[in-house]
Amino acid sequence: MIGIKFIIKNEYSKILAKILHDIDCSQYMWKIENEEVLGEQGKAFFEKTNYNNDEFRKIIQKEHYPIFLNLQMHYKNKDIDDIENYNQFLKSSCQLIIFIVDNVFVEIYTKDQSILEEISKNAVNYDFSNIEFISKNPDTYKLFSKYCKLLCG
Numbered sequence: 001m002i003g004i005k006f007i008i009k010n011e012y013s014k015i016l017a018k019i020l021h022d023i024d025c026s027q028y029m030w031k032i033e034n035e036e037v038l039g040e041q042g043k044a045f046f047e048k049t050n051y052n053n054d055e056f057r058k059i060i061q062k063e064h065y066p067i068f069l070n071l072q073m074h075y076k077n078k079d080i081d082d083i084e085n086y087n088q089f090l091k092s093s094c095q096l097i098i099f100i101v102d103n104v105f106v107e108i109y110t111k112d113q114s115i116l117e118e119i120s121k122n123a124v125n126y127d128f129s130n131i132e133f134i135s136k137n138p139d140t141y142k143l144f145s146k147y148c149k150l151l152c153g
Contacts, residue, residue, distance in 0.1 A: 003109040003134035006123050010103045016060040018126045023118050028073045030056040031080055036067040069100040
């Protein structure tokens with residue numbers, strides 16, 4: 001399996017903390033690529049595009065409302081390449097990429113099966129709906145963009 005997709009509730013919550021619950025990300029840093037995530041009083045949630053893991057974990061403990069998001073988890077001290085498609089993802093230092101589209105549609109790709117298993121458990125535990133594994137090369141997802149291709153699949 002190469003990923004998972006599911007639907008989250010259309011509400012302010014700590015959704016990223018829920019998705020990433022109990023996943024050890026200490027050896028990674030986070031890149032925010034193309035996003036519209038609202039925080040308190042409708043203000044922008046993320047203030048910058050790159051976060052070390054401690055900063056990121058602290059921020060996602062606050063309620064937020066993701067309208068769309070392309071979030072990437074890269075190894076620390078590695079080059080961060082632009083990722084526009086699945087093949088570039090495979091060749092990059094990025095280990096996990098999370099897309100959220102239209103407030104509720106989530107699609108996640110990872111190179112680490114243990115992370116995928118943990119996200120799957122979190123999806124069940126937090127009552128996400130329409131949980132499906134992505135098990136083949138996503139031919140219909142040739143381009144990753146801020147809107148991904150979630151609504152087409």
